[in-house]
Amino acid sequence: MQRFCYTNSSLINLRSNIQVILRFLFLSCTLCLCFSSCNSQKETVASRGMQNLTAHYNILYNAKELINESERNIQLAYSDDYDRVIPVYKEPNETISQSELKKLDDAILKANTIANQKSLSKYVDNAYFLIGKANHLKSNFYNAVEFFSYVYVNYPKEKEIRQASLAWKTRSLIASDRLEEAEASIDSALRYISSEKKSVADIYAIRAQLHIYAKEDAQAISLLEKAIKSAVNKQNKIRWTYLIAQLQEINEQPKDAYLNYTRVLKSNAPFDMAFNAKLSMINLKNQLSGDTSGRTRQIAAMLKDDKNRDFTDQIYFQIADSYADASNIDKAIENYNYAISKSTKNVTQKGLAYLKLAEIYFKQTDYIKSKAYYDSTLISLPTIYPDYALIKKKADNLELLADRLSIIAREDTLQMLAALPESERNNKVSSLIKLEALKAQARKTNSQSGGASTIQISSTGGDNKFYFNNSIALNQGLADFKKRWGTRKLEDNWRRSQKSASDISNGVSPFQTLDKDPFQQLTIAETEANLDSLKKSFTESIPLSSEMKLISDQKIASAMYDIANYYREVSADTAEAVKTYEQLLKRFPENSNKLAVYYNLYRLYRFVNPKRSDEYKNILLNQYPQSPFAKIILDPEYSQKTDEQELAFNRFYNEVYNLYTSRNYPEVLKLIEQQKIQAGEKKLSVQLAYIGSLALGHLQKLDQLESAFKNIVDSNPDDQLIVPLVKLHLAYIDSNRTTMSNRVFALLDNDSKDNTFIEEPVFEQVIVAKQNNEQRIEPTITITPAGQEQVPISELKKEEIKSETPAAAEFFDLEESTDHYFVVNVSDPSVNLSSSRFGIGQFNRVNLPGTVIKHQLKSIANQNQLIFVGPLTGKEAAKTYFNQINPLIREIMKIPANKYSTFYINKQNLEKISDRETLDRYVEFYKRNY
Numbered sequence: 051m052q053r054f055c056y057t058n059s060s061l062i063n064l065r066s067n068i069q070v071i072l073r074f075l076f077l078s079c080t081l082c083l084c085f086s087s088c089n090s091q092k093e094t095v096a097s098r099g100m101q102n103l104t105a106h107y108n109i110l111y112n113a114k115e116l117i118n119e120s121e122r123n124i125q126l127a128y129s130d131d132y133d134r135v136i137p138v139y140k141e142p143n144e145t146i147s148q149s150e151l152k153k154l155d156d157a158i159l160k161a162n163t164i165a166n167q168k169s170l171s172k173y174v175d176n177a178y179f180l181i182g183k184a185n186h187l188k189s190n191f192y193n194a195v196e197f198f199s200y201v202y203v204n205y206p207k208e209k210e211i212r213q214a215s216l217a218w219k220t221r222s223l224i225a226s227d228r229l230e231e232a233e234a235s236i237d238s239a240l241r242y243i244s245s246e247k248k249s250v251a252d253i254y255a256i257r258a259q260l261h262i263y264a265k266e267d268a269q270a271i272s273l274l275e276k277a278i279k280s281a282v283n284k285q286n287k288i289r290w291t292y293l294i295a296q297l298q299e300i301n302e303q304p305k306d307a308y309l310n311y312t313r314v315l316k317s318n319a320p321f322d323m324a325f326n327a328k329l330s331m332i333n334l335k336n337q338l339s340g341d342t343s344g345r346t347r348q349i350a351a352m353l354k355d356d357k358n359r360d361f362t363d364q365i366y367f368q369i370a371d372s373y374a375d376a377s378n379i380d381k382a383i384e385n386y387n388y389a390i391s392k393s394t395k396n397v398t399q400k401g402l403a404y405l406k407l408a409e410i411y412f413k414q415t416d417y418i419k420s421k422a423y424y425d426s427t428l429i430s431l432p433t434i435y436p437d438y439a440l441i442k443k444k445a446d447n448l449e450l451l452a453d454r455l456s457i458i459a460r461e462d463t464l465q466m467l468a469a470l471p472e473s474e475r476n477n478k479v480s481s482l483i484k485l486e487a488l489k490a491q492a493r494k495t496n497s498q499s500g501g502a503s504t505i506q507i508s509s510t511g512g513d514n515k516f517y518f519n520n521s522i523a524l525n526q527g528l529a530d531f532k533k534r535w536g537t538r539k540l541e542d543n544w545r546r547s548q549k550s551a552s553d554i555s556n557g558v559s560p561f562q563t564l565d566k567d568p569f570q571q572l573t574i575a576e577t578e579a580n581l582d583s584l585k586k587s588f589t590e591s592i593p594l595s596s597e598m599k600l601i602s603d604q605k606i607a608s609a610m611y612d613i614a615n616y617y618r619e620v621s622a623d624t625a626e627a628v629k630t631y632e633q634l635l636k637r638f639p640e641n642s643n644k645l646a647v648y649y650n651l652y653r654l655y656r657f658v659n660p661k662r663s664d665e666y667k668n669i670l671l672n673q674y675p676q677s678p679f680a681k682i683i684l685d686p687e688y689s690q691k692t693d694e695q696e697l698a699f700n701r702f703y704n705e706v707y708n709l710y711t712s713r714n715y716p717e718v719l720k721l722i723e724q725q726k727i728q729a730g731e732k733k734l735s736v737q738l739a740y741i742g743s744l745a746l747g748h749l750q751k752l753d754q755l756e757s758a759f760k761n762i763v764d765s766n767p768d769d770q771l772i773v774p775l776v777k778l779h780l781a782y783i784d785s786n787r788t789t790m791s792n793r794v795f796a797l798l799d800n801d802s803k804d805n806t807f808i809e810e811p812v813f814e815q816v817i818v819a820k821q822n823n824e825q826r827i828e829p830t831i832t833i834t835p836a837g838q839e840q841v842p843i844s845e846l847k848k849e850e851i852k853s854e855t856p857a858a859a860e861f862f863d864l865e866e867s868t869d870h871y872f873v874v875n876v877s878d879p880s881v882n883l884s885s886s887r888f889g890i891g892q893f894n895r896v897n898l899p900g901t902v903i904k905h906q907l908k909s910i911a912n913q914n915q916l917i918f919v920g921p922l923t924g925k926e927a928a929k930t931y932f933n934q935i936n937p938l939i940r941e942i943m944k945i946p947a948n949k950y951s952t953f954y955i956n957k958q959n960l961e962k963i964s965d966r967e968t969l970d971r972y973v974e975f976y977k978r979n980y
Contacts, residue, residue: 109160110173113180116157120150120187131398132326134436135296136289138259138274141225143434147189154184175205179215186218191226195219210248213239217252224259233260251281255290267297288319292327299330308334325361328352329368346372363393367403379410386410401430405441417452424448447620449978454609454616461593461602461609468592468599479588607641610634618650628654645670649679700944703737707885707944710741713799718745736766737889737941740776747797755796756783771889771938774896861968862959862975869921869957870928872935874943875969876915876950883907887917889942893935894919911965918960928954929980954980 124147128140147154157180164177182197198219202212216239223232239253254277261270274290274297281287295310311327311334319327329349336345349368352358358365370385386403393400408423424445431438467475593602614630617623631647631654641647648666655663670680702725709718722742726734739762747755759776766773783790790796874890876883887905894903905919922928932954940947953976963969 109164110176110180113157113160113177116153116160117180117184117187120153120157120184123150124187129396129398130322131435132322133402135262135300136293138255138262138290138293139221141221142187142189144189145432145434147187151188154188158184175201175208175211179211179218182215182222183218186222186225189225191222194222195226195228198222209242213242213253214249217249217256220256224256224263229260229263236260251277251283251286254280255286262297267301271297284318285320288314288317288323291317292319292323295327295330299334304334304338308338321357322361325358325364329364360395363389363396363399363403366392367399367406370403370406374406374410383407383410397430398432398435401427401435404430408445412448417448417455421445421448421452444620446974446977447616451613451616454612457609458606461606464592465599465602468594475592476589483588603638604642607634607638607643610637611641611643611647614647614650618654624654624658645674645677645679649682652683696940697946699735700946703735704882704885704944706738706741707888710745711884713748715745715748718742719749736762736769736772739765740772743776744797748795748799750796752783752787752790752793752796756780759783771892771896771941775892778896778899861962862972863956864979865956865958866925869923870925870954871918871920871922871957871960872928872931872952872954873919873960874917874939874950874952875973876917876945878945878949879909879912879915881915881945881949883915883917883945885944886942889944890917890919890935893938893942897931897934910963910969913966914969916963916969918955921957922954925954925956 124142125140127146127149128142130136130140161177161180161184164173178197178201182194182201185191185194185197198215201208201215202219205212216235220232220236220239223229223235236253236257239249240257243250243253254273258270258273258277261267261273271294274294278287278290281290291310292314295307295314298304298307298310308331311331314327315324315331329352332345332348336348346369349365349372352365353362366385366389370382370389373379373385374382386407389403390400393403404423404427408420408427411417411420411423424441428438428442428445431441435441467478470478593599610630611634614627614634617627617630628651631651634641635644635647648670652663652666652670655666667683670677670683674680702721706718706721709715709721719742722734722738722745725738739758743755743758743762746758759780762776763773763780874886887907890905894905903919904921905917908916908918910916919931920928922931932952935942936952939952943950951973953973955972955976959972959975963972
């Protein structure tokens with residue numbers, strides 16, 4: 051019984067164990083199915099639970115840690131410029147983000163895993179949000195905006211993350227300069243701000259940033275105060291408090307600003323912020339007390355604190371500012387230089403000190419030194435500095451200003467010498483050159499001894515308008531000499547071209563010598579032995595004839611006009627601009643730019659002296675009513691309307707020209723006749739009338755062609771482009787009347803070389819790439835002078851235009867004796883230039899008779915198109931051609947004026963242009979040197 055009982059008990063236990071095992075196996079299978087369903091995305095309670103578990107505690111956590119670490123690193127790398135209003139957040143840029151790209155890419159990869167493989171979890175919205183945030187920190191702001199927008203649109207029930215997405219989306223929009231979109235985005239967040247908690251401070255702060263950009267400081271301060279009350283992040287609170295203090299200081303609320311700076315100083319603020327808060331407090335304290343005498347001493351006392359050792363440059367900068375405010379310029383210059391010498395880490399601070407010195411020397415009209423300090427400023431400041439582009443523009447134009455001032459000084463001196471009797475003139479030139487040589491030797495001796503100069507050279511006067519008293523003019527003269535001749539010893543026959551390599555130093559940039567004396571490296575004996583060469587060279591430039599005097603006057607007038615434009619456009623110095631314009635009118639009342647000068651004076655005087663403004667307006671309206679300036683005064687939209695009319699005309703002209711080149715002459719005549727009816731025969735463009743005459747010549751006898759040509763000449767006496775060409779045609783007809791009269795049609799499509807008529811361009815196909823990578827055929831045009839055979843023109847040899855990679859900062863050279871080209875740089879790679887090149891051919895036939903001139907087309911890396919005309923022998927020939935064609939270029943080119951620019955270039959430099967980057971580099975080089 052017992053055994054039985056035992057056996058039954060064992061069976062019962064066994065049965066129970068089997069049931070447990072079966073249940074375990076069933077549960078295991080269920081779990082396996084759950085796990086496998088993760089891939090198939092089968093929606094069950096178990097699968098959602100498992101995905102939530104792994105997404106939240108594994109993937110999402112690690113992705114957040116990577117992003118948070120990168121955000122901290124970016125904020126540490128960001129350097130605030132406390133001389134400006136700091137931004138609400140330390141936003142990334144491409145440079146700062148570079149070191150964090152790997153971490154952020156890893157975070158994006160992890161977040162993508164949730165979006166792609168854990169789509170049943172409740173953290174997919176968080177994953178997309180993290181991807182957006184990672185893209186923002188990578189400075190991929192456009193991508194970030196898309197991800198934040200996706201979260202906002204696709205997860206309407208997740209209120210907090212939607213609000214956070216709007217906040218971060220706005221930050222990305224602001225960082226990518228899409229301010230209107232940013233305003234709309236943050237306003238959407240503000241509408242629902244009471245319903246969420248975590249992002250409320252960010253939303254207020256971001257909206258405040260937009261108010262700051264709009265110069266609405268009062269609204270910005272109010273929102274920042276709300277942001278501080280709602281903020282959890284202590285460093286954000288401190289940052290926004292400092293920002294409020296800056297805004298209050300700007301808006302003349304010194305007491306409130308002082309209070310907030312004090313709060314920053316007493317908080318756990320970063321040391322650089324606390325340091326700058328203390329500097330601001332010193333300034334405000336003196337301002338509130340009305341006694342600024344102790345400001346410099348209080349700032350200097352900060353040098354004694356070892357904790358401020360890393361901020362020595364900023365302290366000296368502030369000391370210099372104090373001296374500058376007190377008009378003690380010498381002390382200001384001294385301390386700005388101290389700031390520069392002490393700047394070892396903060397290159398932005400060094401750049402700001404250079405900028406202050408550049409501005410000081412600019413006000414002192416020492417433009418050579420000012421230019422040098424502007425150059426140093428641009429080297430030191432980061433390119434993302436807010437005013438970098440403006441500083442660069444001023445530096446580039448400052449060189450123009452120095453150059454124009456030197457032209458005036460030189461030409462004034464030459465004209466003064468021209469007015470002297472010959473014997474007195476020769477003695478004056480000799481004494482001036484000897485005087486400069488002695489002064490140079492004195493400076494050299496002083497430099498070598500390191501002491502004060504013991505040689506005192508008296509000057510003929512202190513007037514810097516006199517050429518030899520003007521250091522700018524002398525330095526520019528040396529630069530001009532070096533551009534042409536290189537660095538040469540003063541000796542007999544110095545112009546001789548057959549020099550040994552040791553006699554001429556290679557690779558010397560004229561800009562490296564702008565601050566050197568022309569005679570500095572010479573001994574007195576060397577100088578005196580070679581004065582005859584210098585004297586002869588200088589004497590040859592003295593304007594003794596009326597023609598030379600006229601040229602000299604034109605140089606001065608053009609230089610004065612450029613200087614006045616500089617003051618008006620670049621430095622925004624209205625007083626100096628007005629003064630220079632009026633000096634120009636007084637000295638050269640009939641200068642070629644007088645109408646533009648009248649108009650500029652009318653505009654400049656409008657708000658400062660309306661009576662004077664009316665005087666110049668009345669001159670234009672009464673004496674020059676047909677000028678564009680008078681029409682703009684009467685109709686401010688005249689310029690825009692003219693541009694629209696010009697655009698419409700260019701489209702119509704191109705249509706007619708294409709019909710003409712495809713030999714559809716009847717349609718050409720039909721369209722021109724319709725235009726004549728619309729505009730009236732007297733208003734028909736001379737260029738259209740010319741093409742109509744050519745089409746007529748292909749359909750009618752000679753007498754009708756000749757009559758059409760004569761009508762063009764009679765109807766357009768002032769035209770400078772077409773009428774001179776038509777007169778050449780009429781002369782050719784007179785010389786070949788019998789032959790042309792015997793033709794069925796005056797002009798033949800397939801003219802033989804014996805019957806060449808100079809109106810016909812010869813077309814040769816050149817491949818030019820379009821924007822969409824298709825190819826378009828453009829003609830190369832050869833101009834064949836009357837009586838000569840047509841000369842076929844091929845493309846420049848491959849070795850003539852080759853691509854090179856820039857290897858040095860000074861990539862281009864200033865060789866003047868080589869072949870040059872006039873260039874039209876077209877920024878649109880797809881626009882058709884056939885009709886424009888036809889116009890260039892028309893100009894060349896008139897202005898370069900008897901020569902074969904190529905004007906060809908070169909595609910620059912499918913980014914720009916260059917029409918280049920040449921070769922022209924030497925720089926002067928290119929400059930002359932440039933000055934002749936440029937006044938007509940808008941009439942010649944049949945594309946919008948904002949799509950092209952013109953310059954000239956030597957053959958070596960043309961060969962180096964291979965893409966838009968090198969082209970832009972040459973344009974900068976051209977502006978500096980030509």
